[in-house]
Amino acid sequence: xxxxxxxxxxxxxxxxxxxxxxxxxxxxxxxxxxxxxxxxxxxxxxxxxxxxxxxxxxxxxxxxxxxxxxxxxxxxxxxxxxxxxxxxxxxxxxxxxxxxxxxxxxxxxxxx
Numbered sequence: 472x473x474x475x476x477x478x479x480x481x482x483x484x485x486x487x488x489x490x491x492x493x494x495x496x497x498x499x500x501x502x503x504x505x506x507x508x509x510x511x512x513x514x515x516x517x518x519x520x521x522x523x524x525x526x527x528x529x530x531x532x533x534x535x536x537x538x539x540x541x542x543x544x545x546x547x548x549x550x551x552x553x554x555x556x557x558x559x560x561x562x563x564x565x566x567x568x569x570x571x572x573x574x575x576x577x578x579x580x581x582x583x
Contacts, residue, residue, distance in 0.1 A: 474578075475541040476532040479567045483525035492562055493517065502555025510547040511539035529566065545569075 481489050496503065507513060514534040519527045535544055 473535040473537075473539065473541070474533060475535065475544060475573065475575075476530065477569045477573055479529040479531070479569075481519070481527045481529055481566055483527075485566065486519070486521075486525070486527050489519070489527075489529065489566060496559070502553060502559065506548075506551055506553065506555060509551050511536045511544055541573075 503515070507515065512533045512535045516532045518530040520530055521527045533544065535541070539547075
């Protein structure tokens with residue numbers, strides 16, 4: 472299994488806006504699920520890590536399907552077009568989206 476993760480800084484004045492966006496997303500995850508199948512990943516987790524100054528850092532973790540690399544995933548996410556992505560992408564990307572996948576420095580598993 473391959474996974475990738477990235478972070479996006481969320482300014483203090485937009486933290487509630489981001490929470491509202493995710494609340495809207497959680498009302499219907501079918502578009503996200505369809506995009507995941509097409510892009511090549513099967514699990515997504517998002518955390519919002521608060522900072523002392525009131526801003527936050529969004530942490531996104533994706534588990535990729537066998538044979539899909541992080542670089543391929545980013546390209547697929549950028550090119551996939553659907554009603555969902557026409558709604559989601561401009562809103563999500565207004566907070567920032569990394570141009571490339573990050574560098575894996577440690578990957579450990581207990582085999583479970």
